[in-house]
Amino acid sequence: MLTAxxxxxxxxxxxxxxxxxxxxxxxxYGVMRIxxxxxxxxxxxxxYTAATxxxxxxxxxxxxxxxxxxxxxxxxxxxxxxxxxAAVERGVLRIMYGRDEILMLxxxxxxxxxxxxxxxxxxxxxxxxxxxxxxxxxRMNFDGLSVAYYDVTLxxxxxxxxxxxxxxLERTHTGKILRSIxxxxxxxxxxxxxxxxxxxxxxxxxxxxxxxxxxxxAPAISVAPGLGAEVIVVAFAVVVSxxxxxxxxxAIGAIxxxxxxxxxxxxxxxxxxFVIYAVMATVLIFRPHGLFGQATARKI
Amino acid sequence: xxxxxxxxRWTRGVTTAGSALALAAAGLAGMTATASAEEDTxxxxxxAFLSGNASGPFGIPARNAAEVxxxxxNNGDLPAPYDTAGLNGLTIDPVYIDxxxxxxxxxxEFRNLVERRDVDAVVGYTSSGNCLAIGxxxxxxxxxxxxxxxxxxxxxxxxxxxxxxxxxxLDATADNIGAVRYLQDTRPDVTRIAGIQQNYAWGQDSWRxxxxxLDTLMPxxxxxxxxxxxxxxxxxxxxxxxxxxxxxxxVHSSFWGGDMEAFVTQANARGLLDTATALLTTGESAFYxxxxxxxxxxxxxxxxxxxxxxxxxxxxxxxxxxxVEAHGEQPSYPSHKMAQALLGLKHAADNAGAEAxxxxxxxxxxxxxxxxxxxxxxxxxxxxxxDGHQAVQDMVYGEYHYDSSEGPRLENVIHYxxxxxxxxxxxxxxxxxxxxxxxxDCE
Numbered sequence: 001m002l003t004a005x006x007x008x009x010x011x012x013x014x015x016x017x018x019x020x021x022x023x024x025x026x027x028x029y030g031v032m033r034i035x036x037x038x039x040x041x042x043x044x045x046x047x048y049t050a051a052t053x054x055x056x057x058x059x060x061x062x063x064x065x066x067x068x069x070x071x072x073x074x075x076x077x078x079x080x081x082x083x084x085x086a087a088v089e090r091g092v093l094r095i096m097y098g099r100d101e102i103l104m105l106x107x108x109x110x111x112x113x114x115x116x117x118x119x120x121x122x123x124x125x126x127x128x129x130x131x132x133x134x135x136x137x138x139r140m141n142f143d144g145l146s147v148a149y150y151d152v153t154l155x156x157x158x159x160x161x162x163x164x165x166x167x168x169l170e171r172t173h174t175g176k177i178l179r180s181i182x183x184x185x186x187x188x189x190x191x192x193x194x195x196x197x198x199x200x201x202x203x204x205x206x207x208x209x210x211x212x213x214x215x216x217x218a219p220a221i222s223v224a225p226g227l228g229a230e231v232i233v234v235a236f237a238v239v240v241s242x243x244x245x246x247x248x249x250x251a252i253g254a255i256x257x258x259x260x261x262x263x264x265x266x267x268x269x270x271x272x273x274f275v276i277y278a279v280m281a282t283v284l285i286f287r288p289h290g291l292f293g294q295a296t297a298r299k300i
Numbered sequence: 301x302x303x304x305x306x307x308x309r310w311t312r313g314v315t316t317a318g319s320a321l322a323l324a325a326a327g328l329a330g331m332t333a334t335a336s337a338e339e340d341t342x343x344x345x346x347x348a349f350l351s352g353n354a355s356g357p358f359g360i361p362a363r364n365a366a367e368v369x370x371x372x373x374n375n376g377d378l379p380a381p382y383d384t385a386g387l388n389g390l391t392i393d394p395v396y397i398d399x400x401x402x403x404x405x406x407x408x409e410f411r412n413l414v415e416r417r418d419v420d421a422v423v424g425y426t427s428s429g430n431c432l433a434i435g436x437x438x439x440x441x442x443x444x445x446x447x448x449x450x451x452x453x454x455x456x457x458x459x460x461x462x463x464x465x466x467x468x469x470l471d472a473t474a475d476n477i478g479a480v481r482y483l484q485d486t487r488p489d490v491t492r493i494a495g496i497q498q499n500y501a502w503g504q505d506s507w508r509x510x511x512x513x514l515d516t517l518m519p520x521x522x523x524x525x526x527x528x529x530x531x532x533x534x535x536x537x538x539x540x541x542x543x544x545x546x547x548x549x550x551v552h553s554s555f556w557g558g559d560m561e562a563f564v565t566q567a568n569a570r571g572l573l574d575t576a577t578a579l580l581t582t583g584e585s586a587f588y589x590x591x592x593x594x595x596x597x598x599x600x601x602x603x604x605x606x607x608x609x610x611x612x613x614x615x616x617x618x619x620x621x622x623x624v625e626a627h628g629e630q631p632s633y634p635s636h637k638m639a640q641a642l643l644g645l646k647h648a649a650d651n652a653g654a655e656a657x658x659x660x661x662x663x664x665x666x667x668x669x670x671x672x673x674x675x676x677x678x679x680x681x682x683x684x685x686x687d688g689h690q691a692v693q694d695m696v697y698g699e700y701h702y703d704s705s706e707g708p709r710l711e712n713v714i715h716y717x718x719x720x721x722x723x724x725x726x727x728x729x730x731x732x733x734x735x736x737x738x739x740x741d742c743e
Contacts, residue, residue, distance in 0.1 A: 002545050010538040017535070125355040127558035131593060135569040145544050146571040151537060220566060221534035222558030226353045230532050265538040266545070269527050273499070 006145050007262045013151045015258025016158035017217060021231060022238045022250040023161055024209030030245030031178055031202040033101060037108040038088065039235065040228030041115035042207045045084060046077030046214030047223045048123050054130035054219070069133040073215045074157075081211020082204040084115075089203040094196070112228060120225050127224035134219035154216060161209070165247050178202065182245070237276055241283045243293025252291055256283075341393040342386070342649065342659060344370075345413040347424025348638070352400035353532050357557035357585050358426045358449065358634045363396060365635035366423070368622045369642045370394050377622070379614040381675055387649035389657035395419060399426060403433035410434050414441045420662070421446065423641045426634065428452035428501050431467075435459040444662055444669075448641035449634055451475065451603065453505060453729050456686035466669055468641045468681060468691045470604045472502065472554070473509045473729040474721040475581040478695030479601060480513035481716050481742070483550065483579070486599075486699075488518075494525040494548035494576070496539055496563065498555060503528060506554035506581060512733040524548050536563050540570050548576045556582040565593045573598070583700070584608055585632045587708055590700065598700040600710070605678040606636035608710060609696040615643070616677040640676040644683075644691075647674035682718070685725055692718040717742065 025039045053072040058064055088111060096107055137149040169175040180188045181198055189195045214227075221227075238257050242249025257279050264275040271278075283291060346366045349359025370392045372378050376385030386392065395417050397409050406425075413419045421444040425431045431450035435458055438445035445465050447455065451472040459465050483490060493514065497503030507526065514521055525546035527539040540563075543551060551572070555563050560580060567573050573595045584602030586594075602609040608630075610616045619639050623631040631639075648669035652660035671688030674681055684692045698713035720742035723732040732738070 006541040006545055010541050013537055014535075120351065125351065125360055127356050127561060129561055129565055129589075129593070131565045131569065134566070135593075139569070139571055141571070144547060145541060147541075148537075148570055217535070220537070220562075222562035222565075224353050224356060224532075224534075224558040225351065226532060227534070230534070262538050265527065265529075266542045269539075269542070272528070273530050 002143055002145055003266050005142065007259065007266050009145075009147050010265065011255070011259035011262035012155055013147075013258075014261055015254040016155040017213070018235065018238050018254035018258055019158045019251055020154075020161060020213035020216065021210065021235045022242070022254055023165060023247065024206040024213070025235055026239050026242075026245060026247055026250045027165065027209065028203060028206035029239070030182055030247075032199055034093065034108065035101060035105045035236075035244075036206070037105060037232055038111035038115060039108075039206070039210045040230075040232030041112045041119075042081045042085065042210035042228075043214035043217075043231050044116065044119060044223075044228035046081050046211030046216075047218040047221070047227055048119055048128070048214075049076045049080040049211070050074075050215035050218040051128035051130040051223045052076075052123075054132060055128070058130075058132045064132070064136075066133065066136060069136075070153075073130075073133065073218065074212050077211040077215025077218075078208045081214075082208035084211075085204045085207025086200060088207070089200050093203070094199075097199075112232070116225065116228055125225055127222045128218075129222055130218050132219070148220075150219060157216060162247065162251055169247070174198075174201070234276060237280045240290055241280045243287075243290030246290070246292035249290055249292030253283075340391065342388075342390040342421075343393045343395060343417070343419045344642075344645070345395045345397060345410075345417065345419040345422040345424065347397045347399050347406070347409070347422065349400050349426055350396070350398040354426060354557060355400070357632075359399060361585075361632050361635040362426070362449065362638040364627045365619075365623060365631060365638040366394060366396075366642065368619070368626050369639045372618070372622055373642070373646055377618070379618050382615070382643060382646055382650075384650065384656075387646055388652065388654055388660050390649075390659055397424070399424065399430060403427075403429050406430045407433050407437055410437055410443075411441070414443045420444070420659070421645055421665075423448055423638070423645060425450050428455075428505075431455055432458050435462075435465050438465045439463060442662075444666055446641045446645060449603075449637045452501060453509070456690055462686060462689040464666065466644070466683065466689045467686075468644045468676075468683075469606075469637045470691065470693060470695065470722070471729075472506050472581075473723070473733075474695050475554070475601055475603055476506055476509040477513045477721040477733065478697055478716050479510060479552065479579055479581055479599075480517050481695075481720065482599060482697035482714055483514075484517050485714055486712060487550070487577070490518075490549040491521050492524045492547060492549045493521050493552060494527075494543050494546055494550070495523070495552045496527040496529070496536070496543065496555065497553065498531040498559060499528040500531055502556075503531075503554055507552075509730065509733070510552055510554075512730050516733055516736055532559060534559070534562055536566050537570075540567050540572050543567075543576070544570070544572050550579055551576050552579045552581075554581045556585065561586050561589065561593070564590065564598070568593055568595055582633075585634065587632070587700065587710075588630050590702065590708065592702055592704065594700055594702070596699075596701045599697060600700050601695075601697050602633040603637070604633070604693050605696050605715070606640075607631065607633035609633075609698065609713070610636055610677055611679050613675075613677075613679065615675060619677045636677050640678055640681060643676050644669060644672070644674055644681065647672060684718075685722060692722045694718055695721040 028036045050073045053076040134150045139146040139148045238253040242253030264271045348362040349355040423446045426449040428450045447467040453471045453473045497507045579599040581601040583600030584607040587608045648665045652664035652668045654660035695716045698710040719740045723729040
């Protein structure tokens with residue numbers, strides 16, 4: 001029974017982390033049709049920014065408060081990610097619009113490598129451990145199994161992010177415009193929608209979400225070079241399983257992968273890595289466009 | 301117009317000939333310069349992780365150590381027996397190469413060092429995979445190569461009769477036999493053991509050796525959980541839950557670098573280390589970084605008598621002072637291991653029988669290093685296994701304790717003699733462990 005509870009708790013925690021990363025990736029693909037490999041770099045930027053902010057905050061002599069540290073983790077990362085996102089979209093991606101999706105994939109891969117090296121120049125090669133918020137929040141104990149409150153909070157945050165994205169896309173004027181772009185970019189432009197401006201906003205939000213995911217994860221991990229490249233592969237497995245461009249799909253994909261992985265860690269640890277991709281392969285066998293993906297006619 | 305064309309053709313001809321002459325002259329000058337450099341200097345390829353995840357904990361400390369020791373040797377600053385400048389009087393000319401990029405790239409870089417950079421020796425390699433790939437190539441190209449850090453026990457299984465390949469550090473088998481002996485001496489009553497390793501050769505070999513030694517030395521123990529997460533995973537929440545539900549008394553881990561620090565931080569925050577003691581075979585590399593993130597009593601190894609486990613001798617005092625002065629931090633075990641490899645090279649070059657100030661013959665250097673016994677920052681090193689190509693030394697373990705006002709310290713440090721942690725010459729390490737360590741008395 002304890003193992004079952006552990007699988008459920010671990011699965012949901014891992015799923016919330018996956019969803020936070022995958023949400024930004026999904027928003028960008030859904031609106032802009034860009035498979036953004038540079039998302040890993042935004043995640044890493046968020047983690048490094050949060051590590052620096054936490055180091056500064058806890059390095060001072062004054063009192064510290066959990067709420068402030070949480071705001072620092074998410075806020076600094078979000079701002080850094082959104083600003084870098086704007087620079088990347090305006091400076092690089094804008095001149096590539098209209099090109100083949102594969103070319104955009106290569107361009108964003110190049111950006112991932114360049115940004116990874118740039119972060120090495122700024123933060124060096126030593127790892128950072130901004131663990132204080134994670135340790136300070138404490139933990140709950142259940143018959144010998146402990147769960148960190150920080151991780152539980154992460155589940156709540158990912159729920160809020162999911163609901164916020166749904167509300168933004170489904171219930172706001174901007175969301176309506178974005179959905180019209182998703183349906184048909186050219187017709188939207190013909191109807192007077194400033195598609196380029198919406199692309200900038202979308203990319204900033206997607207990049208900011210990726211960076212915020214990194215910032216909120218930073219206290220639970222070792223922030224080290226290569227962080228972004230490690231994350232992007234599993235994030236893609238999630239969004240492909242859920243259906244590229246679908247927020248709901250990303251959430252279901254994250255839960256499926258999270259629970260499957262947690263079950264594997266507890267019951268068959270040697271299959272841990274395999275099981276993530278087994279979930280993806282199984283989904284794609286039966287639904288080639290993912291759980292919530294839709295087949296679209298190819299324009300000639 | 302015609303005259304102009306002829307003049308133009310003539311001008312082009314002269315220009316081409318002039319350029320060719322200039323290039324030839326430049327090439328000749330370059331060759332002369334190279335030849336001159338070859339006579340005056342001893343060129344050493346130094347290979348360490350300068351980028352990627354292994355650069356922070358291993359590569360950069362090793363490169364820093366190489367800079368300190370090479371400068372010290374060139375200036376003649378080292379204490380006896382290395383108090384003469386240079387390698388047999390020749391200035392060391394280091395060529396630093398990044399070990400990151402995978403085995404194929406490293407083989408290419410190695411060939412480049414030998415065939416184009418014209419090095420006299422290569423010192424390097426932390427990754428076991430890179431060591432296994434480079435070993436046969438070093439033999440093929442007949443290049444003196446000293447592996448300073450990689451821990452794979454299979455290195456001299458792949459290169460069965462080594463001529464050019466040496467390793468001046470210990471292998472992972474010694475780490476894990478030492479770890480079990482430490483448990484036997486300090487916690488003889490523990491029965492519930494768990495393990496968490498990175499899922500690649502290093503983690504799997506370490507766990508195999510640890511389990512084999514445990515079966516032999518502490519047969520009443522039981523493995524209650526084993527986890528093999530992906531390398532560089534970073535977040536070990538699920539694995540920590542799985543370990544917690546198994547209720548171990550000891551958690552053995554060969555994790556290194558950021559993975560190790562992240563695991564200890566998370567396991568401590570989650571309360572796993574309230575009830576279980578972590579045994580970290582490479583824990584020394586974070587000795588000055590753990591602070592209160594690792595609980596008192598955490599068992600640390602340093603892959604031998606290196607880093608904070610190094611003895612208080614003249615060479616170590618010089619090295620530590622010079623390293624701190626140059627880099628503003630204490631050296632960790634990869635730094636000591638790099639220093640040791642370079643000292644081994646100096647010992648061999650100085651004693652190869654060449655006239656002072658001249659370059660010793662490569663074969664003479666190899667003959668001197670084979671089976672040698674030389675002084676190092678970690679004490680005396682004996683090249684006593686794999687036909688004199690593999691070092692043997694004592695293994696050391698101790699407990700980490702931290703005080704916010706005094707900093708970290710070690711307690712209950714125990715040294716294990718080299719013969720107690722390293723299989724005799726020619727014996728398979730796992731078979732030797734399973735047979736009950738025949739031929740040695742370490743009680």
